[in-house]
Amino acid sequence: MSTWMEILVAIFLLLGSAFSLVGAIGLYRLPDFFMRLHGPTKATTLGVGGMVIASMIYFAGQEQGISLHELLITLFLFITAPVSAHMLAKAAMQQKLSISEQTRGKPWEQ
Template sequence: MNSWIEALVALFLLAGSLFALIGAIGLYRLPDFFMRLHAPTKSTTLGVGGMVIASLIYFSSRGDGLSLHELLITLFLFITAPVSAHMLAKAALQQKVRLSDKTHGRPWEQ
């Protein structure tokens, strides 16, 4: 394998790992449900996407042809994460989940 392909795979793995770490830290540190909802749906999705792209590059460069499994995983991930986050947010709005003082907007108090 060429060294530039290895460097590209390493770059995507590092970037994906960094985004996943930031998402995990955000999930742990943010004070309420609505703030915590952003961590797994935004940064962790990008993190897993970066790792899957690294896998796509690695297995496609081995000479077996283009690896489409990773493209399907990425497509499924990028479609389902926002939909599930929207459903969780709507359910939390209906249940009037307790908010932190730092959260802006109180949609059920209008």
Template sequence: MNTWIEALVAIALLLGSLFALVGAIGLYRLPDFFMRLHGPTKSTTLGVGGMVIASLIYFGASGEGISLHELLITLFLFITAPVSAHMLAKAAMQQKVRVNDKTRGKPWEQ
């Protein structure tokens, strides 16, 4: 395999891993539900997307061709993650989940 392709795969894996790590740290460290929701929905989604893109590049260059499964995983991941985050946030607003004082925007108190 070409050295440039291996470098691209390594960079995509490292970036994906970094985004997944940042999302996991955000999920652990942020103080309330609404802040914690951003960790997995934003950066972890990009992390998994980076890893799937690395897989696409690797298997595409190795002669097996681009897999439809990997394309569908990426598509469904980027479609379902924001929708599920929105639904979780709406449910938390309906239940009036306690928030930290630093959380801005409390629409249920208006």
């Protein structure tokens, strides 16, 4: 594999790792459920996407070509993450979970 492909793989791995780390820190540090929901659904989705792109580039450089598995993982991830976040938020709204004062929008109090 050429040096520029290795650099590209390293860049995407570092980007993916950084986004995943930001999502994990957000999950840990944010004060209530609704704020914590954004960490894993936004940042870690981009993080895993970056790692999958790095995997696609790596295996394309190994003379194996782009695998259908990586494309399916990416498609599945970008479809299921927003849907599951929406379902979790709707369930939390129905349960009327306690929220922080910093959370904006309180549809169940209207």
